[in-house]
Amino acid sequence: MAYSPLSADESWRSAHLGHWLRLALARFDARVMECMAQHPGVPLGLSNLAARGQISAAHIHITRHLPVAGARLTELAQAAGMSKQAMGTLVNQCEAWGMVLRDGDATDARARRVVFTEAGLAWLAAYQKAVSQAEAELRAAVGNEVATVVALGLEAYSGA
Secondary structure, three states: OOOOOOOOHHHHHHEEEHHHHHHHHHHHHHHHHHHHHHHHHHOHHHHHHHHHHOOOOOHHHHHHHHOOOOOOOHHHHHHOOOOOOHHHHHHHHHOOOOOOOEEEOOEEEEEEEEEEEOOOOHHHHHHHHHHHHHHHHHHHHHHHHHHHHHHHHHHHHOOO
């Protein structure tokens, strides 16, 4: 039998902080999408996409990182930590859904800016409320003090 420096106890594979962070983020994001699907301010088409799980965490990068005033695709990709090509694919999908559009850039006639449509701004407003609701539910589940300590610790760890 080959020598292995690993212990026989393999519980470490699913009992570490990264594992719990991943599961917590998945639960939080799923709750936000559930709230978005039920929010009366979300346009029906986007609500249906959220309800069917068609809007993924990747699409949420646009919601999180696109300034209300808009941004060039390269700026948006950089803010989200994605390649320009990957962000372009997401923008194409969100454009087809009516959430964003590509508009001319007043400072450079050759450039295009990604901006929210009216439906996209309604989505963004609902997203803000959904995140607040999901966070309030998290705080209720673990206690305000624990949630505050976790938030401060994660902020410090992320380097933000």
